Amino acid sequence: AQSVTQPDIHITVSEGASLELRCNYSYGATPYLFWYVQSPGQGLQLLLKYFSGDTLVQGIKGFEAEFKRSQSSFNLRKPSVHWSDAAEYFCALIDSNYQLIWGAGTKLIIKP
Amino acid sequence: NAGVTQTPKFQVLKTGQSMTLQCAQDMNHEYMSWYRQDPGMGLRLIHYSVGAGITDQGEVPNGYNVSRSTTEDFPLRLLSAAPSQTSVYFCASTLYRGQVAFFGQGTRLTVV
Numbered sequence: 001a002q003s004v005t006q007p008d009i010h011i012t013v014s015e016g017a018s019l020e021l022r023c024n025y026s027y028g029a030t031p032y033l034f035w036y037v038q039s040p041g042q043g044l045q046l047l048l049k050y051f052s053g054d055t056l057v058q059g060i061k062g063f064e065a066e067f068k069r070s071q072s073s074f075n076l077r078k079p080s081v082h083w084s085d086a087a088e089y090f091c092a093l094i095d096s097n098y099q100l101i102w103g104a105g106t107k108l109i110i111k112p
Numbered sequence: 113n114a115g116v117t118q119t120p121k122f123q124v125l126k127t128g129q130s131m132t133l134q135c136a137q138d139m140n141h142e143y144m145s146w147y148r149q150d151p152g153m154g155l156r157l158i159h160y161s162v163g164a165g166i167t168d169q170g171e172v173p174n175g176y177n178v179s180r181s182t183t184e185d186f187p188l189r190l191l192s193a194a195p196s197q198t199s200v201y202f203c204a205s206t207l208y209r210g211q212v213a214f215f216g217q218g219t220r221l222t223v224v
Contacts (some may be wrong), residue, residue, distance in 0.1 A: 041217075098210040
C-alpha cells in the first residue's frame, strides 16, 4: 500500500539550531514527493518538491530535502531555524491515481 | 492574484443543518479537490474534480456532495451536518493531476 509516515508528532528545537524532519514513504516506483508547511490558522504552502533528477532539492525559506531511495526517505532539513519557522510540516506523495497521500504532520516548536 | 479563495473562514452549525462551503480559484486550474484535516490524521480527500462537469469521490465522501459547473468554482455541500464533520476543510487546485497543489486558507467548521 502507498503511504507516508512522519514518525515525529512534535519536535522542539532552539532558535538558531539545525533541524531535520523525517519522512518515510511506501511506494512501488519512484515517487513524486512534496513538503508543505502550514502556519497557524493558514492554508498549506509548498516548501519544495522532488520529481526526478538531483536527489538534494532546495526549497523556499532556506529549506532543503534529500531523497534517499535506499531508505525510502525524504527528510527535510534547515541549517538554522528562526522563530518564524514554528508551524506544522507535512510530507506527501502522489500515488498511482495522481492523488496526494499525506503524512500526519510534524509540529515544530521553536525555543527562544 | 487571489489564488484559491475559501469562504467562510469559520462556521458553527447545529446537527442536521445544511450548508455550502465555497471555493473559487482564478488560475484556470483543471483539477480541484476538498480535504478535511483532523488532528493526527493529516489531510484526507473528500471529493475531487478533474474538470468542469466531472466529480469523483475521495477517501471520505460520505455526508458531502460537490458539483463543478464552472472551472473556477467547486462548492462542498453538507446536507445534514453531524458532529463527526467538525473539522478544518481545505480546498486545493492544481493545473493538472499530479502537479503542485495550491491551497485555500481553510474553513474551520464546528457542528454542535
